[in-house]
Amino acid sequence: xxxxxxxxxxxxxxxxxxxxxxxxxxxxxxxxxxxxxxxxxxxxxxxxxxxxxxxxxxxxxxxxxxxxxxxxxxxxxxxxxxxxxxxxxxxxxxxxxxxxxxxxxxxxxxxxxxxxxxxxxxxxxxxxxxxxxxxxxxxxxxxxxxxxxxxxxxxxxxxxxxxxxxxxxxxxxxxxxxxxxxxxxxxxxxxxxxxxxxxxxxxxxxxxxxxxxxxxxxxxxxxxxxxxxxxxxxxxxxxxxxxxxxxxxxxxxxxxxxxxxxxxxxxxxxxxxxxxxxxxxxxxxxxxxxxxxxxxxxxxxxxxxxxxxxxxxxxxx
Amino acid sequence: xxxxxxxxxxxxxxxxxxxxxxxxxxxxxxxxxxxxxxxxxxxxxxxxxxxxxxxxxxxxxxxxxxxxxxxxxxxxxxxxxxxxxxxxxxxxxxxxxxxxxxxxxxxxxxxxxxxxxxxxxxxxxxxxxxxxxxxxxxxxxxxxxxxxxxxxxxxxxxxxxxxxxxxxxxxxxxxxxxxxxxxxxxxxxxxxxxxxxxxxxxxxxxxxxxxxxxxxxxxxxxxxxxxxxxxxxxxxxxxxxxxxxxxxxxxxxxxxxxxxxxxxxxxxxxxxxxxxxxxxxxxxxxxxxxxxxxxxxxxxxxxxxxxxxxxxxxxxxxxxxxxxxxxxxxxxxxxxxxxxxxxxxxxxxxxxxxxxxxxxxxxxxxxxxxxxxxxxxxxxxxxxxxxxxxxxxxxxxxxxxxxxxxxxxxxxxxxxxxxxxxxxxxxxxxxxxxxxxxxxxxxxxxxxxxxxxxxxxxxxxxxxxxxxxxxxxxxxxxxxxxxxxxxxxxxxxxxxxxxxxxxxxxxxxxxxxxxxxxxx
Numbered sequence: 126x127x128x129x130x131x132x133x134x135x136x137x138x139x140x141x142x143x144x145x146x147x148x149x150x151x152x153x154x155x156x157x158x159x160x161x162x163x164x165x166x167x168x169x170x171x172x173x174x175x176x177x178x179x180x181x182x183x184x185x186x187x188x189x190x191x192x193x194x195x196x197x198x199x200x201x202x203x204x205x206x207x208x209x210x211x212x213x214x215x216x217x218x219x220x221x222x223x224x225x226x227x228x229x230x231x232x233x234x235x236x237x238x239x240x241x242x243x244x245x246x247x248x249x250x251x252x253x254x255x256x257x258x259x260x261x262x263x264x265x266x267x268x269x270x271x272x273x274x275x276x277x278x279x280x281x282x283x284x285x286x287x288x289x290x291x292x293x294x295x296x297x298x299x300x301x302x303x304x305x306x307x308x309x310x311x312x313x314x315x316x317x318x319x320x321x322x323x324x325x326x327x328x329x330x331x332x333x334x335x336x337x338x339x340x341x342x343x344x345x346x347x348x349x350x351x352x353x354x355x356x357x358x359x360x361x362x363x364x365x366x367x368x369x370x371x372x373x374x375x376x377x378x379x380x381x382x383x384x385x386x387x388x389x390x391x392x393x394x395x396x397x398x399x400x401x402x403x404x405x406x407x408x409x410x411x412x413x414x415x416x417x418x419x420x421x422x423x424x425x426x427x428x429x430x431x432x433x434x435x436x437x438x439x440x441x442x
Numbered sequence: 443x444x445x446x447x448x449x450x451x452x453x454x455x456x457x458x459x460x461x462x463x464x465x466x467x468x469x470x471x472x473x474x475x476x477x478x479x480x481x482x483x484x485x486x487x488x489x490x491x492x493x494x495x496x497x498x499x500x501x502x503x504x505x506x507x508x509x510x511x512x513x514x515x516x517x518x519x520x521x522x523x524x525x526x527x528x529x530x531x532x533x534x535x536x537x538x539x540x541x542x543x544x545x546x547x548x549x550x551x552x553x554x555x556x557x558x559x560x561x562x563x564x565x566x567x568x569x570x571x572x573x574x575x576x577x578x579x580x581x582x583x584x585x586x587x588x589x590x591x592x593x594x595x596x597x598x599x600x601x602x603x604x605x606x607x608x609x610x611x612x613x614x615x616x617x618x619x620x621x622x623x624x625x626x627x628x629x630x631x632x633x634x635x636x637x638x639x640x641x642x643x644x645x646x647x648x649x650x651x652x653x654x655x656x657x658x659x660x661x662x663x664x665x666x667x668x669x670x671x672x673x674x675x676x677x678x679x680x681x682x683x684x685x686x687x688x689x690x691x692x693x694x695x696x697x698x699x700x701x702x703x704x705x706x707x708x709x710x711x712x713x714x715x716x717x718x719x720x721x722x723x724x725x726x727x728x729x730x731x732x733x734x735x736x737x738x739x740x741x742x743x744x745x746x747x748x749x750x751x752x753x754x755x756x757x758x759x760x761x762x763x764x765x766x767x768x769x770x771x772x773x774x775x776x777x778x779x780x781x782x783x784x785x786x787x788x789x790x791x792x793x794x795x796x797x798x799x800x801x802x803x804x805x806x807x808x809x810x811x812x813x814x815x816x817x818x819x820x821x822x823x824x825x826x827x828x829x830x831x832x833x834x835x836x837x838x839x840x841x842x843x844x845x846x847x848x849x850x851x852x853x854x855x856x857x858x859x860x861x862x863x864x865x866x867x868x869x870x871x872x873x874x875x876x877x878x879x880x881x882x883x884x885x886x887x888x889x890x891x892x893x894x895x896x897x898x899x900x901x902x903x904x905x906x907x908x909x910x911x912x913x914x915x916x917x918x919x920x921x922x923x924x925x926x927x928x929x930x931x932x933x934x935x936x937x938x939x940x941x942x943x944x945x946x947x948x949x950x951x952x953x954x955x956x957x958x959x960x961x962x
Contacts, residue, residue, distance in 0.1 A: 342932075342933065342934035344931070344932045344933075346931075346932075347932060390933075390934060391929070391932045391933045391934055392932060393901055393902075393903055393928045393932050394901035394902075394904075394932075395901040395903050395904050398899075398901065398904075415603075418602035418603055419599060419600045419602055420602070420603060430899055431897070431899050432899070433898075433899060434898040434899065435898065435899060435900065435901050435902075436931075437875045437879060437931060438879075438898055
């Protein structure tokens, strides 16, 4: 066990008291946090997307804000606005909810493209610009966005460029029978279960863990393996757009973070394979004929994975 | 779609289809060549040596199934097979030809090379046909266990790509079967024209090939129908198909029943029967056309003979004549029936060639344009080659850089070379990893004996943990071995000699035990 693994275990235990999904899902959110990335949770309504996001936020401490997206939400509502102060005869900047440590953007696809774009700079640069004034976001800045894949009316699908800004995308899925039973048992009072959660880590510790992840060893063969997986997507005839260099870097860093969470100081092929689908699924674009046939990004990635020989076994094949 | 039916298709129907269609064609070609061209050039080995191509044709279908099962690298396995085919078939032909017994071991002989070439042709045709049918299996595999109705419909529609590939593969099987049978008929015609001795045998095989082809075309049409039915959620189509097969069996039985009395022991349609039939037709025509001939002499001669024989002899002769006439009538009727059935089967086989698509293709067929294009392509190719050479000499540095880039891309993207391109850096490192790999492969082989097949995409931790659940008696040791291996291979510290040895010893400990599965 290393420090990161111990830290992740604490958060996992805390989140598990209110979220009854798999630890694997929590681990993936922590991977994004450790890599200074952002998460898109995409699933049908009612499976616990918001509970998961809020409980992770509550566990890591710091300031937490939530934006409930609607079509009439304006960029100023997100970034902040300057208000005239009659006492000083000047404009005072009132920061929006984006200036926080953890931001939950609920139902992001309900916001208009203008508002979605306003979040772009925050996600990519760690700063926001309003009326010529640039304000740095706190460190760490961690954004969790949720969206439902089933509703299309009154929604604005995220543009490809914005999807690429999310470090990884996950879906929770329906819980198994035992988990669902546990959910029923736990909801005995009206009280919001997440409100009872206290943080189990400090922001300094989060920053320290983020630094720690970079020291995870990745062997030369595994680096070549990651590159191979990424390059295959660029030549795949079923895809219109393959994984960008940002995507290969995300896969590399994500594997390091997952290895650290699993208590190792080196990365294995399983780390790469386990993080591959969440990291790459929003970074590829299917050709229209594939989409119309019902082929999904996950299937393509799984197919690519199953055809690549793990190192060093390629030397033996 | 139930697992048993898929198993039947995988182990019986598909291999048998590929084997019968492919091998019968090769056999016919062999008979024709032996009796014509080959005989002029050299003395071929005994016809019974066809057993060697047959054995390798069987091997082709078995290995296709096993490659699919083990998901191993098909290219390397196939290359090994070709090598084994050449070596074993050379040995077999030397042995069967009596060369080894005579102390002759030099395989560079026309008859041996001819045999090996035929073995290779049989192997590659059967493997190619079976490979096509594998695509259908891949589609059906996705539907195993799905309940008829919505669930099956959903599964079939989500497997759209596989369904399309399966349809295309079945269409290819159908068209290739028709082509091979037509070639068989052409071989028979050529053999008849050349008056080869082995014509009766060739006739038998051509008939067999036509019957097989009829079945395959029927089955292929049924498979296409089944694919579309599956997309609508209907699962029990094969029961309806079985009725069609029964009709085909009945028709084939009729053909065989008619052909046996006609053929006797020598041939399905002996040349003597054809001669007799043609003579009778010619005689009839002669009589009809030559009514003016004076037959009084013939009549008188007949009268004289009639007067000379006794009444008993006359009765016997009449009985013999009547019997012969009955037989001849039966033969003619049989031939007409057989001809009608053969024509029907031929129409059934070639009717797709007259479809709307085929007619369209025929309309656009322009030999002059094709020949013109052919020479234009050669001319363009030559000009392009000259231009490339010029550019290469004018800007050799950039050209070689480009070539290097192409090779590099190929190496990176090709599964065949990806291993080499990612081979670990220094020779020392290769040596260390090589030692560990040998032990790990030993463990994998042991695991495969325990019933858990290794796939190249599986990482060591994943594989050993899955294996541990199957072999609980060695679970702890297996998990420890998996962790140890990944630490040594992917870890930051370079593996020490004693650590490599320790891993080897652990693997030896595991592999010395007999793999006992949890459910055994």
